[in-house]
Amino acid sequence: MLELKTLPEGCGSRRRTTACDTCGARPFSVCASLDDAELARLDAMAERQTLAVGDVLLREGDPASHVFNITGGSVRVYKLLPDGRRQITGFLYAGDFLGLTTGDRYAFSAEAMEAGSICRFRKADYRRLIQETPALEAILLDRANHELAAAQTQMLLLGRKTALERVATFLTDLPGADRMRPTSTGVLHLPMTRGEMADYLGLTIETVSRVMTRLKTEGVIRLTSLSDLTILRPQRLQALAGGEG
Amino acid sequence: MLELKTLPEGCGSRRRTTACDTCGARPFSVCASLDDAELARLDAMAERQTLAVGDVLLREGDPASHVFNITGGSVRVYKLLPDGRRQITGFLYAGDFLGLTTGDRYAFSAEAMEAGSICRFRKADYRRLIQETPALEAILLDRANHELAAAQTQMLLLGRKTALERVATFLTDLPGADRMRPTSTGVLHLPMTRGEMADYLGLTIETVSRVMTRLKTEGVIRLTSLSDLTILRPQRLQALAGGEG
DNA sequence: CGCAGCCTTGACCATTATCAACGCTGGTGG
């Protein structure tokens, strides 16, 4: 009952590069510590599937029959309250894992946000796999720990940050928004709607929109389209985010 | 960079029983799948330490030098914003792990809430340990997955639930508040202050207090002291919690 | 061209935070 994100390669930042198309379709290909034989074995066991926008990978409460490795596109993971309130707990991209769980039911739902592809393994196969491939278990543990740290950071955001701080944090953490190297082209892409941002940040669409407008008029960001933006004043944005570290 | 809670033994509920005093002092003793020889080896490596109320186990940003196994008492794990706002991300009890992390710095702080004891292992020892004890890695992975699911549930609470729903959820999840078997004695213990509840639920002390008063006057709970309560109408409480499933 | 879906903006409202005062309890020291 968890989803796992690719570990950042270098420092501790949450940078994410889109998977290269050549290796993206191969399951576990992001796991550098697996050798070719191991990868081939995984490959053989994988059941491939392509994803259209909005496709449901799994639904909270379903029997946890499969483990997923995302090989392309992007996925939103969320939980719902009975009345429809939604909390998006994370966004997943190529290389990420989904659906590991001790329990026999999934504890969340997952849908494709952008078209892509996945490889899935039956739970039993996965269990066998992991026993035969100790390196894999170590990788998964590492990722789980990383994901847990990210979850705690998100709890801090949801429990204690203002709307402005939440949006600023979100933009700061956007793939490509690495403040260390001040972004090559400068243009970032938002792969999600305002509604998804809102449900991820614990806000309403209107509040997200208002904050974005405010950041725009204050010259902190520029929106070239609804889903493409430039961070004009990264320092300022960082400060608004509430400088957690 | 994570903390790990004891897995519930039976179904999927979050029940927690206080560790028995006889085995509580032994590290990893909760791990049923470890044999005696393995436990003895762990035992030999452990560095014991007792905890007084308020003792700091580790601080966010410190070099991640040790891994902890809590053998008694209770611990709060939290993150801070520069201006002092605090989000408690979890409470740990006997049997729980703390301080596993891929990174070289802790991503959160941890303090003793009630007096108790811990065993700690140097990071290098821990790494060796885990390589020599595959069963341990499996246990930790399971726990990490469980903890991740709990984190997602907490994100739903922090992002989307009202104050009333948050407090009701908290009380519902209290150790001993298992709605399946409607509590033997009926008396639950709150090991934390209102301030800690507030910082865990993303509310202020005043709001927590007001909601508790409301639940009291509505006959849903009874407070025998500040830290001991009875749930008079578990069904109602459950409904107020927002019935996540 | 028209419609659907998404976004923005405005007016107003509600929930929860903030500020402040007071009560209870337990520990300490006279």
Place this chain on the structure above:
DNA sequence: CCACCAGCGTTGATAATGGTCAAGGCTGCG
């Protein structure tokens, strides 16, 4: 033994952040 004090909790009055409701604009597609 009592009085005082500190820390915690409760309660009330007021404020503010963010939510709700509503209207209108933009964009892309059929």
